[in-house]
Amino acid sequence: MKRSLSWSETLITAVVKTCGYSAVVFVLLIFFFLLREGVPALGEVKLSELLSTRWYPIENHFGILPLITGSIIVTLGAMLIAAPFGIGTAVFLSEISPRWLREILKPLVELLGGLPSVVLGFLGILILAPFLRTFLNLPTGLTALAGALLLGGIAVPTIVSIAEDALDAVPQSYREGALALGATKWQTIWRVTLPAARSGVLTALMLGIGRTIGETMAVMMVTGNAPVMAIKLSSILAPVRTMTATIAAEMGEVANGSTYYHVLFFIGLVLFVISLAVNIIASSVVFRSKTRAERVLS
Amino acid sequence: MNRRIIFDRFLIQRFGISLLTLVAFLTVIPIIAVFAYIISKGAPALSWQFLSAMPSDGMRAGGILPAIVGTFYLTLGTAIISVPLGIAAAIYLAEYASENWLTRLIRIAIINLAGIPSVVYGLFGLGLFVLFLKFGTSILAASLTLSIMTLPVIISASEEALRTVPQAFRTVSISLGGTRWQTIRKIILPQALPGIITGVILGLERAAGETAPILFTGAAFFLPHLPNSPLDATMALPYHLFVISTQVPGMPIQIQYGTALVLIIFVLGMNVTATIIRSRARARRQW
Numbered sequence: 093m094k095r096s097l098s099w100s101e102t103l104i105t106a107v108v109k110t111c112g113y114s115a116v117v118f119v120l121l122i123f124f125f126l127l128r129e130g131v132p133a134l135g136e137v138k139l140s141e142l143l144s145t146r147w148y149p150i151e152n153h154f155g156i157l158p159l160i161t162g163s164i165i166v167t168l169g170a171m172l173i174a175a176p177f178g179i180g181t182a183v184f185l186s187e188i189s190p191r192w193l194r195e196i197l198k199p200l201v202e203l204l205g206g207l208p209s210v211v212l213g214f215l216g217i218l219i220l221a222p223f224l225r226t227f228l229n230l231p232t233g234l235t236a237l238a239g240a241l242l243l244g245g246i247a248v249p250t251i252v253s254i255a256e257d258a259l260d261a262v263p264q265s266y267r268e269g270a271l272a273l274g275a276t277k278w279q280t281i282w283r284v285t286l287p288a289a290r291s292g293v294l295t296a297l298m299l300g301i302g303r304t305i306g307e308t309m310a311v312m313m314v315t316g317n318a319p320v321m322a323i324k325l326s327s328i329l330a331p332v333r334t335m336t337a338t339i340a341a342e343m344g345e346v347a348n349g350s351t352y353y354h355v356l357f358f359i360g361l362v363l364f365v366i367s368l369a370v371n372i373i374a375s376s377v378v379f380r381s382k383t384r385a386e387r388v389l390s
Numbered sequence: 391m392n393r394r395i396i397f398d399r400f401l402i403q404r405f406g407i408s409l410l411t412l413v414a415f416l417t418v419i420p421i422i423a424v425f426a427y428i429i430s431k432g433a434p435a436l437s438w439q440f441l442s443a444m445p446s447d448g449m450r451a452g453g454i455l456p457a458i459v460g461t462f463y464l465t466l467g468t469a470i471i472s473v474p475l476g477i478a479a480a481i482y483l484a485e486y487a488s489e490n491w492l493t494r495l496i497r498i499a500i501i502n503l504a505g506i507p508s509v510v511y512g513l514f515g516l517g518l519f520v521l522f523l524k525f526g527t528s529i530l531a532a533s534l535t536l537s538i539m540t541l542p543v544i545i546s547a548s549e550e551a552l553r554t555v556p557q558a559f560r561t562v563s564i565s566l567g568g569t570r571w572q573t574i575r576k577i578i579l580p581q582a583l584p585g586i587i588t589g590v591i592l593g594l595e596r597a598a599g600e601t602a603p604i605l606f607t608g609a610a611f612f613l614p615h616l617p618n619s620p621l622d623a624t625m626a627l628p629y630h631l632f633v634i635s636t637q638v639p640g641m642p643i644q645i646q647y648g649t650a651l652v653l654i655i656f657v658l659g660m661n662v663t664a665t666i667i668r669s670r671a672r673a674r675r676q677w
Contacts, residue, residue: 098569100571101569101570101571104571105486105570105571107478108478108481108482108486109482109486111474111475111478111479111481111482112478112479112481112482112483112486112487112496113496114475114479114541115479115496115499115500115503115541115542115545116495116496116499118499118503118538118541119499119502119503121514121518122506122510122511122514122538125513125514125517125518125522126510126513126514126517128517129513129517176413177413177416177417178417180409180410180413180414180417181413181414181417181418183410184410184411184413184414185414188407188410188411189414197414197418199665200418200421200422201417201418201421202661203421203425203658203661204421204424206592206595206596206599206657206658206661207424207599207654207657207658208598208599208600208601208628208653208654208657209599209601210599210601210628210629210631210632210653211428211599211628211631211650211653211654212424213632213635214631214632214635214646214650215424215427215428215650217635217636218635218643218646219427245420248417252417276399276400276402276403277403277407278399278402278403278406278407279399279403281406282406299505302505305507306505306506306507306508306509306510307507307508308507308508308509308601308602309601309602309628309632313632313635313636336507336509336602339509339510339512339513340509340512340602340605343512343513343516343605343606344605344606348521356513357513357517360509360510360513360514363507363509363510364506364507364510367502367505367506367507367510368502368505370505371501371502371504371505372498372502375498375501
């Protein structure tokens with residue numbers, strides 16, 4: 093009896109342990125397969141060609157710079173929208189809103205987080221793009237701006253929930269101290285609470301950027317998919333094409349193992365490395381703030 | 391203190407707080423508008439026939455049954471794979487792992503899995519499941535791809551739920567002669583279950599609404615029949631919405647809104663269920 097019990101205990105421990113390591117295995121597997129299918133692109137296409145400004149795979153032009161600039165301009169635009177609205181909403185929910193209002197507004201923001209991006213893209217095509225075209229008098233509404241607006245909406249729930257957690261984690265005594273010293277509520281928010289939550293807010297922004305750069309469907313549906321260099325300010329009102337949209341739109345029509353196929357995996361590899369970098373920066377910000385808190389406490 | 395300075399401080403305060411209130415409402419009102427709009431536009435399209443019939447006339451008429459069934463299968467397949475794996479991984483992190491470099495590595499891996507773009511999961515699924523393991527574009531390959539994407543959500547939520555169970559529960563169980571696994575299975579898991587279920591549903595909700603990971607791993611443009619085996623490709627609601635709103639010319643607008651509404655009901659139904667389970671468990675909790 094005792095023996096069989098310890099046997100099953102050992103077995104279960106082993107199973108649970110193996111599952112525990114699975115996340116590491118999957119990250120390595122993903123990296124390995126992106127390398128395996130993506131790195132051959134470097135042998136088949138000259139690096140100078142890969143870093144050129146012309147994406148026209150039918151004639152073997154595999155310059156990925158237009159796609160990178162497309163991703164950057166859409167992400168920048170999205171963050172210019174999402175950062176003030178996301179942080180503002182988080183501060184409102186955590187510091188200003190009465191409790192009953194917070195209980196209503198918070199689930200609504202979370203609801204947006206659960207909305208499939210393809211639905212946002214669908215509304216983007218039907219409502220946002222025609223509106224932008226007539227409102228700004230453009231030849232087409234399918235532009236970087238439309239993508240930035242939708243992606244802003246997609247990044248907001250991420251930013252709100254993480255920034256609000258950070259604000260909630262600021263000890264109540266900080267606020268009480270500031271108020272007791274005669275600061276107004278606004279001065280307390282602006283000079284005490286927000287700076288104390290700074291690292292968490294930065295993490296929220298970083299993860300918002302990560303979410304935005306990796307978003308695929310909404311952006312593919314509304315940005316017009318023109319692989320042109322987006323380096324001028326006016327590019328925001330022109331069609332662009334992001335890295336994610338390129339993979340999603342073109343992978344279906346590509347012969348497995350061809351150069352084109354390898355280049356698309358190479359773009360996936362670039363996206364993987366970017367998301368890795370964004371996440372590591374975001375989590376190291378959290379880490380640093382923890383050591384600072386520990387310093388204050390000791 | 392000078393009266394004027396006090397006046398200015400409160401003027402700034404009033405301005406600042408009004409501005410934040412305005413920002414919050416400008417964020418929330420479009421969200422309400424989006425949902426209200428889709429519901430009002432999509433509701434007229436909903437009918438028993440729309441939900442239960444096969445598409446006809448190049449998808450321009452008839453129903454969306456295969457897409458609904460497909461999304462159901464994909465969500466189910468994802469659950470079968472990711473739920474046991476995710477919960478076991480959470481149990482390891484919350485109950486077994488000690489704080490060493492390996493555990494830190496696992497945590498970093500989970501954070502990074504959560505951040506990988508969905509289309510990159512699609513590429514990975516294509517490379518590993520569809521081509522290397524030769525599953526083909528199938529429900530199996532798509533479910534496996536979605537499972538790995540869902541895993542970090544399930545692990546994080548379940549671990550948090552396990553950690554909220556007070557330490558005293560463990561101490562008492564062990565002191566009464568329970569083994570570690572008995573303690574987990576009989577004491578900790580039942581207590582953490584509502585939190586775990588909430589996390590699982592939120593993870594699966596994301597899987598059900600995703601398009602990019604299934605684009606090259608299991609989604610079919612159009613199928614004249616329902617899938618018969620896990621090795622068949624399948625239609626799916628999010629991909630179907632993408633197809634009919636961008637790839638099919640002359641698509642009746644009503645069918646598009648109807649499809650969007652069905653997708654939203656599917657996904658948000660899960661979301662609301664999760665919220666209800668969470669708040670009920672919180673109200674009932676005795677510790």
